[in-house]
Amino acid sequence: MTAPPDDCLARNEWICGEYLSTRRQIILDAVVQHFQLTAVSVLIGLLIALPLAVLARRWGLAAGPVLAVTTILYTIPSLAMFSLLLPVYGLSAALVVAGLVLYSLTVLVRNILAGLRAVPEETRQAARGMGYGPIRLLLTVELPLAVPAAMAGLRIATVSAVALLTVGAIVGFGGLGNLIYAGMNTYFKAQVLTASVLCVVIAVLADLLLLGVQRLITPWTRAARG
Amino acid sequence: MNALTAAWDWLADPAHWSGDEGIWHRLFQHLVMTVVCLVVSCLIALPVALVLGHLGRGGALAVNISNVGRAVPTFAVLVLLLLTPIGKWGEGPTVVALVLFAVPPLLTNAYVGMREVNRSIVQAARGMGMTGRQMLFHVELPLSLPMVLNGVRLAAVQLVATATIAALAGGGGLGRIITAGFNLASTPQVVAGAVLVAVFALIVEGIFEVVERLAPHLVRGAR
Numbered sequence: 299m300t301a302p303p304d305d306c307l308a309r310n311e312w313i314c315g316e317y318l319s320t321r322r323q324i325i326l327d328a329v330v331q332h333f334q335l336t337a338v339s340v341l342i343g344l345l346i347a348l349p350l351a352v353l354a355r356r357w358g359l360a361a362g363p364v365l366a367v368t369t370i371l372y373t374i375p376s377l378a379m380f381s382l383l384l385p386v387y388g389l390s391a392a393l394v395v396a397g398l399v400l401y402s403l404t405v406l407v408r409n410i411l412a413g414l415r416a417v418p419e420e421t422r423q424a425a426r427g428m429g430y431g432p433i434r435l436l437l438t439v440e441l442p443l444a445v446p447a448a449m450a451g452l453r454i455a456t457v458s459a460v461a462l463l464t465v466g467a468i469v470g471f472g473g474l475g476n477l478i479y480a481g482m483n484t485y486f487k488a489q490v491l492t493a494s495v496l497c498v499v500i501a502v503l504a505d506l507l508l509l510g511v512q513r514l515i516t517p518w519t520r521a522a523r524g
Numbered sequence: 525m526n527a528l529t530a531a532w533d534w535l536a537d538p539a540h541w542s543g544d545e546g547i548w549h550r551l552f553q554h555l556v557m558t559v560v561c562l563v564v565s566c567l568i569a570l571p572v573a574l575v576l577g578h579l580g581r582g583g584a585l586a587v588n589i590s591n592v593g594r595a596v597p598t599f600a601v602l603v604l605l606l607l608t609p610i611g612k613w614g615e616g617p618t619v620v621a622l623v624l625f626a627v628p629p630l631l632t633n634a635y636v637g638m639r640e641v642n643r644s645i646v647q648a649a650r651g652m653g654m655t656g657r658q659m660l661f662h663v664e665l666p667l668s669l670p671m672v673l674n675g676v677r678l679a680a681v682q683l684v685a686t687a688t689i690a691a692l693a694g695g696g697g698l699g700r701i702i703t704a705g706f707n708l709a710s711t712p713q714v715v716a717g718a719v720l721v722a723v724f725a726l727i728v729e730g731i732f733e734v735v736e737r738l739a740p741h742l743v744r745g746a747r
Binding site for chain 2: 373376377379385454460462464479481482490491494497
């Protein structure tokens, strides 16, 4: 018989180094899952939002329905969204990804569309005057000029997705949310606090990363200011 | 489509509507929770935003709080509060978590609305000898009201949606129907609960729309 160890785990303290060292692998797995699910969701969201926004820009008639549908999707609660998709995907990571994709669409479509609409008419006419066809105009003039607005949307979508993903714990694919959910049921303070803090850290890091990418791909915005 | 008809059958069963676990009771809990949180967050956010907007200071702060707020998972805040002494106050953790969630968008919208009031109108008001208080209540607030109300509407709909998360932490509300469905592995019940919440959110959105239509003088400001 050995006495139970008297460390911070046994005392169930909020901050506990012992927890970090003994559960390192579990935490790491959760972080990786969190990161992967968020990245996949936002990337798929971007791939769907881009053509939708271009479509809405080209045919004014499409803009109304596209914006309306994506807005309605946004009002569906996260828990409900995952549940509504349950019959389609079952209890899987695809369920969580699909839910997050649908959420990111609202912000992404709106921002990309706003960016495309903000391209000055004179700029487009100048490009046309130089003999640019519609495709080349879109790819080399309109889309690059829409990048700042699109990136702003991408940052919001990513940060929100990191936070929303925790709710995926209900189907077992919530990344750090799984640790929070399990910690809640067992009253495990160190686990809940650590996972919550890591969520925020991931969100902030992702935001900074995207900000850096934006600066790299839009050098002209800095040249104009400086 | 099978899932939807099964969910419809679940909803049509009168046994699911009555009692403490029934839809009416959960709906009532959800409504009370949303209204309380909305009122509390408005009382906190709007005065601060209006004063900051009037003074023209702290805008970056409001926007940054809003951005940081987005990064904090409501579910994590809820569970953290649950494990602190606040957790013993019944619905306390839910209310605190939801208020923290609703304040940033309210603050940002109201602040931006105040700042977007045409500066020349404000200067004209000052030129007419209005005091700061008169300018705030008779010029800036009426003109920024559409934007302020837009923020309230946004917050209300998001509160309805997010209040479901309370159920994950054992709280009441419509989310309980969903989580109970997960525990029973009953897809029809889960889908039925989700439909109820979505319809509730859309109804709240609709109520704001109707109010804005019926009181255009209120919303369009003194144009």
